[in-house]
Amino acid sequence: MGRVIAIANQKGGVGKTTTAINLGAALALAGHPTLLIDLDPQGNTSSGVGIDKNHVDVTVYQCLLGLQPAEKAIVPTQLSNLYLFPATVDLIGAEIELVFLEEREKRLCRALNGVHDRFEYVLIDSPPSLGLLTLNALTAANGVLIPLQCEFFALEGLTQLLRTIRRIKQNLNPDLSIEGVLLTMFDVRTLLSQQVADEVRRHFEGTVFTTVIPRTVRLSEAPSHGLPILLYDPRSRGAQAYRTLAEELLDHATQG
Amino acid sequence: MGRVIAIANQKGGVGKTTTAINLGAALALAGHPTLLIDLDPQGNTSSGVGIDKNHVDVTVYQCLLGLQPAEKAIVPTQLSNLYLFPATVDLIGAEIELVFLEEREKRLCRALNGVHDRFEYVLIDSPPSLGLLTLNALTAANGVLIPLQCEFFALEGLTQLLRTIRRIKQNLNPDLSIEGVLLTMFDVRTLLSQQVADEVRRHFEGTVFTTVIPRTVRLSEAPSHGLPILLYDPRSRGAQAYRTLAEELLDHATQG
Numbered sequence: 283m284g285r286v287i288a289i290a291n292q293k294g295g296v297g298k299t300t301t302a303i304n305l306g307a308a309l310a311l312a313g314h315p316t317l318l319i320d321l322d323p324q325g326n327t328s329s330g331v332g333i334d335k336n337h338v339d340v341t342v343y344q345c346l347l348g349l350q351p352a353e354k355a356i357v358p359t360q361l362s363n364l365y366l367f368p369a370t371v372d373l374i375g376a377e378i379e380l381v382f383l384e385e386r387e388k389r390l391c392r393a394l395n396g397v398h399d400r401f402e403y404v405l406i407d408s409p410p411s412l413g414l415l416t417l418n419a420l421t422a423a424n425g426v427l428i429p430l431q432c433e434f435f436a437l438e439g440l441t442q443l444l445r446t447i448r449r450i451k452q453n454l455n456p457d458l459s460i461e462g463v464l465l466t467m468f469d470v471r472t473l474l475s476q477q478v479a480d481e482v483r484r485h486f487e488g489t490v491f492t493t494v495i496p497r498t499v500r501l502s503e504a505p506s507h508g509l510p511i512l513l514y515d516p517r518s519r520g521a522q523a524y525r526t527l528a529e530e531l532l533d534h535a536t537q538g
Numbered sequence: 539m540g541r542v543i544a545i546a547n548q549k550g551g552v553g554k555t556t557t558a559i560n561l562g563a564a565l566a567l568a569g570h571p572t573l574l575i576d577l578d579p580q581g582n583t584s585s586g587v588g589i590d591k592n593h594v595d596v597t598v599y600q601c602l603l604g605l606q607p608a609e610k611a612i613v614p615t616q617l618s619n620l621y622l623f624p625a626t627v628d629l630i631g632a633e634i635e636l637v638f639l640e641e642r643e644k645r646l647c648r649a650l651n652g653v654h655d656r657f658e659y660v661l662i663d664s665p666p667s668l669g670l671l672t673l674n675a676l677t678a679a680n681g682v683l684i685p686l687q688c689e690f691f692a693l694e695g696l697t698q699l700l701r702t703i704r705r706i707k708q709n710l711n712p713d714l715s716i717e718g719v720l721l722t723m724f725d726v727r728t729l730l731s732q733q734v735a736d737e738v739r740r741h742f743e744g745t746v747f748t749t750v751i752p753r754t755v756r757l758s759e760a761p762s763h764g765l766p767i768l769l770y771d772p773r774s775r776g777a778q779a780y781r782t783l784a785e786e787l788l789d790h791a792t793q794g
């Protein structure tokens with residue numbers, strides 16, 4: 283039974299999609315069958331791994347509404363151990379439509395039943411909000427990985443996010459735990475990055491990944507080629523950082 | 539009667555808040571009374587201008603639900619011509635609660651009745667989604683300013699955003715027009731920035747602001763001091779860029 287990890291933070295542009303794609307690729311290249319779920323209507327994870335969203339048969343949206351089984355929605359990617367549950371534009375309407383459904387927070391959890399036996403890891407890329415799509419991700423997950431950009435505004439939303447995680451854990455998903463806080467876009471040249479990193483490590487002692495993702499141009503170029511950084515530029519600092527993150531995550535699992 | 543401009547893009551982290559704060563400050567310093575409305579539950583605009591969100595009497599949320607008049611929610615900032623309609627955590631619940639209200643997209647428009655006569659410009663900072671809060675901003679606005687980060691993923695969401703703007707214009711707000719697309723976080727050292735900028739100018743001929751906001755560390759440092767860049771470092775490239783943007787906006791208005 284695979285470990286389901288929601289990659290979530292309602293602050294926008296902090297590296298959720300970049301982490302989903304590249305951590306997923308690193309786990310797959312290390313031999314662990316991994317499923318990426320794109321729960322963001324923008325579908326950046328889908329295009330970041332080179333999938334054409336206009337030629338998708340069954341979408342996450344149809345599975346959330348129970349119209350199609352999840353197996354039918356899963357497509358292969360360029361990496362043999364990496365699969366994708368693609369998002370499409372119809373997901374935009376889902377936030378409002380889900381409000382009226384029964385067990386609206388558990389739709390993803392139900393859709394995944396039976397699917398996660400095929401994978402060792404399932405990574406869910408969520409949209410930048412605390413709406414019903416992100417609540418579905420948190421309800422279906424065993425752990426939450428919180429990417430945190432090393433900038434001032436990124437600190438602000440953390441309390442709200444942690445409060446939401448606690449609420450989901452109490453009411454909907456007692457299994458939910460924090461996998462860790464991941465510092466992203468760390469810029470060695472600025473004092474601000476160091477200050478934010480120090481503050482986060484002080485507040486979240488013990489839950490911050492040792493691996494820090496540096497701000498590098500190669501990471502922001504890779505998606506325009508539809509490739510994870512590990513295929514686009516395997517020797518880059520970005521690729522190395524995500525490999526190290528995958529190793530750290532695998533260590534967590536063995537320590538239990 | 540002031541001009542109401544929604545600053546919107548569902549892609550996260552593209553510079554919506556940074557543009558609201560600093561364009562607002564530049565307009566205010568040029569002598570134009572300006573109101574900033576923080577419609578994002580994260581409340582980054584509020585803290586970016588140094589307002590303590592825990593000591594706010596009346597919030598945007600109460601005004602959206604019609605519980606309080608907007609005049610009571612408006613607070614002064616460090617700049618004499620710049621005022622703020624602060625956001626607070628209770629705004630998180632608004633997205634779901636608004637779904638059940640009548641005229642749910644027009645709540646902000648109604649709350650602003652009579653308020654915008656006091657201001658020449660009203661800038662609305664929206665959250666990174668196309669949910670009911672952003673729809674309220676688009677329904678209350680005369681124009682939409684679209685900040686666009688010069689990166690690959692930022693291009694992806696544009697078609698969805700333009701489709702939503704067209705829908706609002708047809709069904710809810712015939713006045714709505716595109717004020718312009720603003721290129722942000724432009725990094726002269728990378729090819730990617732130049733490629734994205736060229737592609738945007740080709741697609742959106744005539745609606746892209748001539749002013750381009752450069753990626754500068756000073757811009758990301760300013761909010762940690764609760765100050766717009768024009769007060770934090772008035773001679774910086776970021777301050778100069780937002781002054782030029784304000785002039786360009788004012789020119790638009792005189793040309794009509």
Ligand SMILES: Nc1ncnc2c1ncn2[C@@H]1O[C@H](COP(=O)(O)OP(=O)(O)OP(=O)(O)O)[C@@H](O)[C@H]1O
Binds near residue numbers: 294410466498502503
């Ligand atoms: N470490 C990094 N170095 C440089 N650029 C990065 C890095 N991580 C992400 N980026 C770029 O920064 C932008 C934001 O990252 P990304 O889209 O992954 O964030 P997100 O949290 O998924 O955004 P959203 O909130 O819109 O879903 C993207 O253009 C991405 O390519």
Ligand SMILES: Nc1ncnc2c1ncn2[C@@H]1O[C@H](COP(=O)(O)OP(=O)(O)OP(=O)(O)O)[C@@H](O)[C@H]1O
Binds near residue numbers: 293
């Ligand atoms: N031109 C710039 N140069 C450098 N950093 C910038 C620039 N503009 C914004 N930033 C920083 O980038 C981050 C994202 O910007 P900002 O928060 O304004 O975007 P946003 O679109 O409002 O994000 P969200 O989608 O979460 O509301 C912030 O940490 C901000 O300080």
Ligand SMILES: [Mg+2]
Binds near residue numbers: 322326408
């Ligand atoms: Mg994303």
Ligand SMILES: [Mg+2]
Binds near residue numbers: 555556578582663664
């Ligand atoms: Mg913002």
